[in-house]
Amino acid sequence: MLEAIGLGSAEELFDSIPQDLRLQRPLNTPAALSEIELLNTFEQMGARNAGARRICFLGGGAYSHYIPTIVDHILSRSEFFTAYTPYQPEISQGTLQTIFEFQTLVCQLTGMEVANASMYDGSTALAEAVLMAERVTKRSKVVASTAAHPQYLEVVRTYVQHAGIHLELVDFDEKTGQSTRALAEAIDDQTAALVVQSPNFFGCVEDLATLADAAHAKGALLVVAITEAISLGLLKSPGACGADIVVAEGQSFGVPLSFGGPYVGLFATREKYARQIPGRLVGEAYDKQGRRGFVLTLATREQHIRREKATSNICTNEGLIALAATVYLETMGRRGIQEVAQQCAQKAAYAAGRIARLDGYSLPFAGPVFNEFVVRAPRKAVELLARLGKEKGIDGGIALSRFMSDQPNDFLVCVTETNSREQIDALVEGLESL
Amino acid sequence: MTAITKVTTHISPNEQLIFERSQTGRIGYRLPALDVDEVELNIPAEFRRDDDLEGMPEVSEVDVIRHFVRMSTWNYSIDIGMYPLGSCTMKYNSRLNERVARIAGFANLHPLTDEQDAQGALQVIYELQQHLAEITGLPGVSLQPAAGAHGEMTGIMIIRAFLDARDGAAASQRRTMLIPDSAHGTNPASAHLSGFSVKTIRSTSEGLTDLDHLRELCAHGEVAGLMLTNPNTLGLFERNIKQICDIVHEAGGLVYMDGANMNALVGVARPGDMGVDVIHLNLHKTFSTPHGGGGPGCGPCCCTKELEPFLPVPRIGKSEDSSYRLDYEQPKSIGRVKAFFGNYGMMLRALSYTLTHGNDGLREATEAAVLNARYVAAGLVEDYEKPFTGSPMHEVVFTDKKQSRKGVHTLDIAKRLIDYGFHPMTIYFPLIVQGAMLIEPTESVGRQELDQFVAAMKSIASEAMEDPELVRNAPHSTRIGRLDEATAARKPVLRWKQADS
Numbered sequence: 009m010l011e012a013i014g015l016g017s018a019e020e021l022f023d024s025i026p027q028d029l030r031l032q033r034p035l036n037t038p039a040a041l042s043e044i045e046l047l048n049t050f051e052q053m054g055a056r057n058a059g060a061r062r063i064c065f066l067g068g069g070a071y072s073h074y075i076p077t078i079v080d081h082i083l084s085r086s087e088f089f090t091a092y093t094p095y096q097p098e099i100s101q102g103t104l105q106t107i108f109e110f111q112t113l114v115c116q117l118t119g120m121e122v123a124n125a126s127m128y129d130g131s132t133a134l135a136e137a138v139l140m141a142e143r144v145t146k147r148s149k150v151v152a153s154t155a156a157h158p159q160y161l162e163v164v165r166t167y168v169q170h171a172g173i174h175l176e177l178v179d180f181d182e183k184t185g186q187s188t189r190a191l192a193e194a195i196d197d198q199t200a201a202l203v204v205q206s207p208n209f210f211g212c213v214e215d216l217a218t219l220a221d222a223a224h225a226k227g228a229l230l231v232v233a234i235t236e237a238i239s240l241g242l243l244k245s246p247g248a249c250g251a252d253i254v255v256a257e258g259q260s261f262g263v264p265l266s267f268g269g270p271y272v273g274l275f276a277t278r279e280k281y282a283r284q285i286p287g288r289l290v291g292e293a294y295d296k297q298g299r300r301g302f303v304l305t306l307a308t309r310e311q312h313i314r315r316e317k318a319t320s321n322i323c324t325n326e327g328l329i330a331l332a333a334t335v336y337l338e339t340m341g342r343r344g345i346q347e348v349a350q351q352c353a354q355k356a357a358y359a360a361g362r363i364a365r366l367d368g369y370s371l372p373f374a375g376p377v378f379n380e381f382v383v384r385a386p387r388k389a390v391e392l393l394a395r396l397g398k399e400k401g402i403d404g405g406i407a408l409s410r411f412m413s414d415q416p417n418d419f420l421v422c423v424t425e426t427n428s429r430e431q432i433d434a435l436v437e438g439l440e441s442l
Numbered sequence: 443m444t445a446i447t448k449v450t451t452h453i454s455p456n457e458q459l460i461f462e463r464s465q466t467g468r469i470g471y472r473l474p475a476l477d478v479d480e481v482e483l484n485i486p487a488e489f490r491r492d493d494d495l496e497g498m499p500e501v502s503e504v505d506v507i508r509h510f511v512r513m514s515t516w517n518y519s520i521d522i523g524m525y526p527l528g529s530c531t532m533k534y535n536s537r538l539n540e541r542v543a544r545i546a547g548f549a550n551l552h553p554l555t556d557e558q559d560a561q562g563a564l565q566v567i568y569e570l571q572q573h574l575a576e577i578t579g580l581p582g583v584s585l586q587p588a589a590g591a592h593g594e595m596t597g598i599m600i601i602r603a604f605l606d607a608r609d610g611a612a613a614s615q616r617r618t619m620l621i622p623d624s625a626h627g628t629n630p631a632s633a634h635l636s637g638f639s640v641k642t643i644r645s646t647s648e649g650l651t652d653l654d655h656l657r658e659l660c661a662h663g664e665v666a667g668l669m670l671t672n673p674n675t676l677g678l679f680e681r682n683i684k685q686i687c688d689i690v691h692e693a694g695g696l697v698y699m700d701g702a703n704m705n706a707l708v709g710v711a712r713p714g715d716m717g718v719d720v721i722h723l724n725l726h727k728t729f730s731t732p733h734g735g736g737g738p739g740c741g742p743c744c745c746t747k748e749l750e751p752f753l754p755v756p757r758i759g760k761s762e763d764s765s766y767r768l769d770y771e772q773p774k775s776i777g778r779v780k781a782f783f784g785n786y787g788m789m790l791r792a793l794s795y796t797l798t799h800g801n802d803g804l805r806e807a808t809e810a811a812v813l814n815a816r817y818v819a820a821g822l823v824e825d826y827e828k829p830f831t832g833s834p835m836h837e838v839v840f841t842d843k844k845q846s847r848k849g850v851h852t853l854d855i856a857k858r859l860i861d862y863g864f865h866p867m868t869i870y871f872p873l874i875v876q877g878a879m880l881i882e883p884t885e886s887v888g889r890q891e892l893d894q895f896v897a898a899m900k901s902i903a904s905e906a907m908e909d910p911e912l913v914r915n916a917p918h919s920t921r922i923g924r925l926d927e928a929t930a931a932r933k934p935v936l937r938w939k940q941a942d943s
Contacts, residue, residue: 009813009889013820021812024679024833025711035709037573040800043538049797050790054547056562059555066552069781076471078507080544086521087514090535093736095527096866098857098920102517103735106510109460112937116497122936125736128588131781159781166754166777170602170637213489244491257781266543267563268553268782269588270738282934288736293930295923305930311591311631312871316640321631324589324726328734338460339506342498344471346491351476353485358478376485397559406554429477 063402063431065359067380067422068209069130069157069235070268071260073348074426076339079262079332089328097293097303103327104302107290110334117240117337117345118254119247120276125288126330127273127322130235130257131160134203135167136275136286136320137231137253138175141201143284143319144252145229148173151194152203153187155180155210157235158411164203173200185212185373185382192222199226201253205233206243209411210373210420211356211380213243220250229253236260237274238424239378241349253277262336263329272329283309286320351425352379355432359423362436369439372418380422382408385439389419392442400438402431446862446901454921457512460499461938470503497940516921517735518865524887524895526818528837528868528880529626529675531705531727533811538798539730539791548790553782557768564766567758567783570793574744577804578701578721579714582750584757585742586784590702593722593741594632594669599776600720600745600752601667601696602636607752607774609694616694620659620668622651624676624872629669629700638666645874649676649830651686660693671700672713675872675880677815677834679706687717696720696749704728705884706812706836709805713744720745729792740788754779810885811836814892818881821896825903829875837882839875850906850913852877857924858905858916862898 015021022030041049054060064072083089087102094100094107107125114123127133138150150168152161154177161177168175178190191202202223206214216232223230229252234240238260246254258272259265277285283306291305311318340348356379364371368386385392389407396404405419423432501509518525525532543549551563571583587593598619605613619638621629623645630640641659644652651670659665668690673679680686687697699713699721705728707713713721725731725740733739743753755775756768799807812835819828819838826840842852856866856879868880883892905913917923 009817013813013816015816018809018813021809021816022710024681024835026681026684029684029711029716031709031711031715035801035804036576037801037804038797040803041797043798046538046794046797047541050542050545050566050794051547053562053565054545056565057547057551057555057560059559060547060549060551062559064552066554068554070553072550072552074473076503078503082507082510082514084540085511085514087517087519088510089540089732089734090520091517091735092525092527092530092532092733092865096518096856096860097925098917098922099516099518099860099865100735101921102513102515105457105459105513105516106735108936108938112459112461113498115937116495119493128592128738128785129781132588132592132779157781159778162778163780166599166779167635169777170599170635172637213485215489217488240491241495242491243485244489245493248491248493264549264787265552266549267551267555267560267786268784269780270740270785270787272738282936289934289936291930292935293925293927295925297923299922301922301925303925303927303930305927305934305936307931310627312627314631315627316630316634318627318631318634321591321595321628321635322589323591323626323628324724324733324737324739326588326734326738327736328732329738331735335506335510338499338501338509339470339503341469341471341500342495343469343500344473345498346495347473351473353483354476354480355478357481357483361481376483376489378485394556397556403552403555403559410554425473428474432478 059403062397065405065421065423065435066403068406068420069257070265071236071422071424072265072426073238073260073424075262078339079335082335083328083332088331094304097301101301104290106331106334108302110330111290113334113337114274114276118276119245120254121279122282122285123276124285125290126325127275127287128326129269129271129273130233130255131163133255133273133275134160134233135164137255138164138168138173138201138203139171140253140284140286141229141231142173144281145200147198147200149176149198150201150203151176151178151191151199153178153180153191155187155208156205156233157209160233184375185210186214186375188215188218191219195222195226195228197226199228201229201231203231207236207239207378207380210382211377212373212375213378216246216249216251236379238349238352241345242353243378258333261333263332270326270329272326272333284319287322287325348425352423355427356381356423359421359432363439366440379424380420382418382420385417388416393419395442396438402435402438404435455512455515457509459938460501460509463505463509464499464501466500468500468502470501470506523863524883524891525865526867526881526883528882529702530868531882531884533730533884534886535730535732539794542794543787543790561766564758566790566793568760568766570789573796574723574742577708578744579712580721580744581747582745582753583742584753585789586754586780587741587743588780588785589737589739590722590724590741591628591632592779593743594628595635596743596754596779597698597720597722598632598636600749601698603752603774603776604749605666616664616666618664619666622670623874624674625669625671626700626702648832649678650680653682656686656689660689665693665695667696667698669698669700671703673703673706673835676830676839677837678830678832679835683716702727703836706808708808710808720749725788725792730795731788731791738785738788740785752776807885814883814885814887817892818883818896822899825900837880840879841875842877845906846877848906848910850910852879854913854916855902858902858913859898860917861919864895864898
């Protein structure tokens with residue numbers, strides 16, 4: 009082939025790179041591994057992750073749920089996972105129709121009118137929601153609660169640091185674990201949005217309807233973030249409560265934990281703000297023969313056309329993970345999503361009830377919870393949980409001291425439908441014995 | 443219509459939306475019976491859902507399987523054939539990498555697991571960081587950004603934080619980001635997110651950055667940096683890159699490189715050796731992690747030692763006792779850009795790609811990618827206008843100038859290519875080339891497929907002369923024809939709704 013294009017050697021392919029800029033040595037990376045060696049290498053590294061083999065009660069933004077077998081089967085189809093962004097609709101209808109269904113499912117669950125084709129994850133979706141609220145209201149103050157996921161707040165802070173947005177944090181109520189009242193009181197005429205997570209980082213459900221009224225009375229938007237999207241199978245949708253923008257982490261919908269990613273951000277809003285939404289949108293369209301199809305639409309919001317005036321810089325999103333969520337939601341369906349949510353809440357209530365009766369243990373927050381709750385232990389949570397892991401093979405929760413220095417004895421427990429009664433009893437007995 | 447040889451063909455079943463298939467009472471799942479005593483939850487009624495999820499699908503498992511399998515057959519994919527989207531690097535996605543990502547020790551690992559119980563996972567991140575540092579010649583690496591544009595935003599925020607630390611209050615005078623007119627749209631959008639205003643640099647008639655214009659723009663002291671793609675989006679290596687970096691550095695700015703086209707350089711040349719300060723890579727391009735119909739990606743940010751303290755937290759490091767650790771103590775960091783550690787599953791795949799290729803294989807892939815583009819360039823130069831004479835690297839740009847005389851435009855040529863069984867090239871990008879067709883074959887095609895592609899393009903060129911209407915109405919072989927996108931945007935229907943509501 010070199011000959012066919014008139015070259016004598018592979019090196020000549022790079023003639024346009026000045027000689028002194030070319031690497032004159034082999035890369036200092038390992039030599040090639042065979043399939044057998046490679047799998048051994050990764051199996052060994054995987055085996056060094058003790059956490060992956062334990063009974064898991066960790067939540068805090070990533071959840072261990074049952075994943076129907078067919079989800080991975082469908083994701084593994086070449087036609088989905090080796091396709092690009094659907095720029096050519098005539099040969100991308102598979103991707104486009106599934107995104108249209110994804111957008112519809114997100115709207116149905118959140119009670120909103122428009123949803124996009126996905127964001128990177130829940131945390132970046134929240135940051136984009138804050139930026140959008142500023143665009144919509146032309147106001148610069150955003151009020152959030154410290155009961156939101158600490159990492160989500162960090163991401164929001166990074167995104168808004170050069171956007172002229174002032175992020176004000178208010179404290180949650182130490183009796184209820186909720187922040188509804190503090191948020192409602194902090195709003196003023198300059199506020200672009202109230203940002204609330206529900207269930208919040210402590211698992212407590214916030215009063216979204218009250219917050220929506222408070223925000224709207226001052227001309228602000230209510231932005232609702234959800235990290236445990238399965239809660240939508242039981243809790244009133246943010247849309248029904250009056251939210252203006254709803255973002256969520258979609259990992260609970262059929263996506264493995266995978267050490268934090270790839271996950272998928274859900275982003276939904278009101279129809280009147282559709283042209284302010286970040287990211288891709290798929291809409292219905294027809295060809296000359298009147299056949300229905302789907303296309304990427306409202307692209308004039310996006311970076312490839314609007315450049316620095318775009319609603320976001322996002323290009324590649326989380327297409328395949330949005331597909332996982334779509335397959336999950338359609339497989340579990342109307343009944344399954346509600347049943348999973350019910351089981352999570354019931355099992356969490358059972359676990360909370362048993363732990364609360366242990367000597368020296370209490371549940372510090374009185375607010376209603378879905379499937380996560382804070383436990384106050386009689387001693388330092390970090391040490392307790394480390395021993396529980398090592399001696400009992402149970403990851404019993406997340407020590408809040410990792411995020412908040414003033415709660416050394418508190419830890420966050422998450423229970424899902426995958427935790428059997430036997431596992432919950434083992435957790436309770438483990439705590440009791442240590 | 444003339445009979446053509448189609449490279450690929452398959453059946454095309456019909457399939458409704460799942461909501462149109464739904465039948466009350468159908469289910470496709472089973473959970474274990476609830477094994478705890480049911481209690482009255484402490485969630486007040488007004489906080490509970492009362493719509494019974496009306497409208498959500500009710501289907502069986504086989505309904506779901508058929509639904510998605512049928513829809514999947516409407517997609518073109520790399521596994522079907524050549525996908526020559528310029529600047530997108532659609533290369534083969536190894537099944538081995540998929541298997542690696544599904545190993546239970548990684549797939550079942552919670553991101554908030556204590557670091558001592560996630561050592562293998564952190565080792566993967568650390569080793570990939572090391573390899574990317576070697577490949578780019580830039581020692582500071584963060585794998586946290588989730589995609590290319592996210593990596594760009596991270597890189598530009600790092601530049602801003604560095605300048606703020608270096609210049610203090612005077613940094614507020616330095617808020618201009620220079621971006622060539624050939625750049626990806628994400629560049630200006632990312633610069634804007636970091637609070638910069640954008641000035642555009644012209645390209646020369648050769649298709650390279652105009653040095654005089656660059657000097658002129660750098661003369662006023664307000665330049666924070668330059669965002670440059672290299673090879674640029676015309677597929678040409680910016681041979682003055684060292685000088686470009688010098689000009690920007692002398693003006694007090696930093697150079698950001700968009701690594702979208704790194705597939706032309708791996709193992710051959712390193713941005714760090716050229717004077718680049720910070721770059722993002724697209725693991726979903728150069729390192730073969732699958733595109734998934736639009737993501738997930740992974741957009742690592744690699745930078746100089748000087749910029750390293752500004753990378754996102756947590757950093758993943760190695761202690762003296764060889765254990766891996768998370769380091770949050772980075773006071774100069776721009777902060778976190780994503781929850782947890784980024785798109786971890788993509789890191790596993792990219793490390794697997796790097797290890798299966800080995801150092802010589804990585805370079806071979808680069809050679810093959812450039813060779814293939816060069817071969818296509820040579821094959822089509824008679825039939826399509828090639829606006830720049832320079833030797834292309836891994837991608838080559840042509841235009842529709844010859845065909846447009848017959849009323850056949852780039853869009854038509856792209857759509858007609860579908861009839862020949864290929865995915866079209868990138869079209870109308872870069873914006874500075876009228877009727878641009880940007881072709882990137884990648885290393886994942888052999889000579890036979892390249893010949894078929896060249897033959898298809900040549901055939902379309904003659905069709906454009908002899909039967910332009912045929913090309914203008916293409917594609918003729920797909921399930922649906924060209925869709926009315928204007929109406930779709932004017933009256934957007936963005937979700938399914940129940941007919942009676």
